[in-house]
Amino acid sequence: MKKGCPVCIDENTITFSENFLRSEYNAKLDKAEAVGATRLYKCADCNSDFYKEKSMYHKLTERSKQVLIAFFKRDLVLNKMFKDQASQIGITENYNGDKLIPAKIELNNGVVHEIARIQLSKNPPMEFDFDSFESIVYMDEVKSISSSDFALSKEIREESKNADELRMGFYPTVLKTTDNRKVVINSLALFFDSHQIKGSDLELANETFDFTNDQYIYEALLKEVLVIARE
Numbered sequence: 001m002k003k004g005c006p007v008c009i010d011e012n013t014i015t016f017s018e019n020f021l022r023s024e025y026n027a028k029l030d031k032a033e034a035v036g037a038t039r040l041y042k043c044a045d046c047n048s049d050f051y052k053e054k055s056m057y058h059k060l061t062e063r064s065k066q067v068l069i070a071f072f073k074r075d076l077v078l079n080k081m082f083k084d085q086a087s088q089i090g091i092t093e094n095y096n097g098d099k100l101i102p103a104k105i106e107l108n109n110g111v112v113h114e115i116a117r118i119q120l121s122k123n124p125p126m127e128f129d130f131d132s133f134e135s136i137v138y139m140d141e142v143k144s145i146s147s148s149d150f151a152l153s154k155e156i157r158e159e160s161k162n163a164d165e166l167r168m169g170f171y172p173t174v175l176k177t178t179d180n181r182k183v184v185i186n187s188l189a190l191f192f193d194s195h196q197i198k199g200s201d202l203e204l205a206n207e208t209f210d211f212t213n214d215q216y217i218y219e220a221l222l223k224e225v226l227v228i229a230r231e
């Protein structure tokens with residue numbers, strides 16, 4: 001048995017199961033505060049915070065702890081107006097069953113974001129590296145949502161979600177502009193903004209990815225605003 005929790009032993013640990021913990025570690029994980037229907041745990045040795053979902057422990061960073069608490073404490077459910085706007089834009093479900101809506105949003109403080117991923121989920125979206133987003137916004141800060149010029153159509157999103165893996169980690173979908181430039185996105189994408197091409201300029205090319213074509217335009221890494229909403 002190892003003394004301490006998995007994070008005491010390896011600080012890069014992010015998640016581990018109850019079974020793994022019990023069988024290999026002699027750890028003191030104390031129950032800390034209650035958040036919504038769940039509880040946070042704290043390691044008595046290294047002071048790491050954990051969130052327990054089913055039989056898995058997830059390590060919390062300062063940021064993810066804030067998100068978790070906000071998810072349960074704030075009013076993040078979409079009202080009727082937002083629901084109507086979301087269904088006009090088109091909702092795409094990811095593999096977790098979370099609902100994704102690519103939108104332009106205006107916040108109560110007047111700030112406008114053109115590349116905002118509204119993530120509507122039943123459970124706190126703890127799978128993210130929150131630092132990879134432009135910023136994090138909560139649904140109760142949003143005044144209005146509308147369609148974004150940078151968003152991909154629902155048809156494209158659905159097609160890209162179901163794309164075949166042609167190479168390790170590569171699930172291409174070929175798109176085209178009205179002047180017939182070909183663009184390739186990899187797996188489920190919500191937005192496009194590269195080479196002066198916006199998501200709304202694109203439609204499905206309805207052709208398979210061609211390994212010999214060196215003219216394809218690829219997506220650039222986009223900084224999205226993550227909008228956290230609760231279903």
Ligand SMILES: [Zn+2]
Nearest residue numbers: 005008043046
């Ligand atoms: Zn520990």
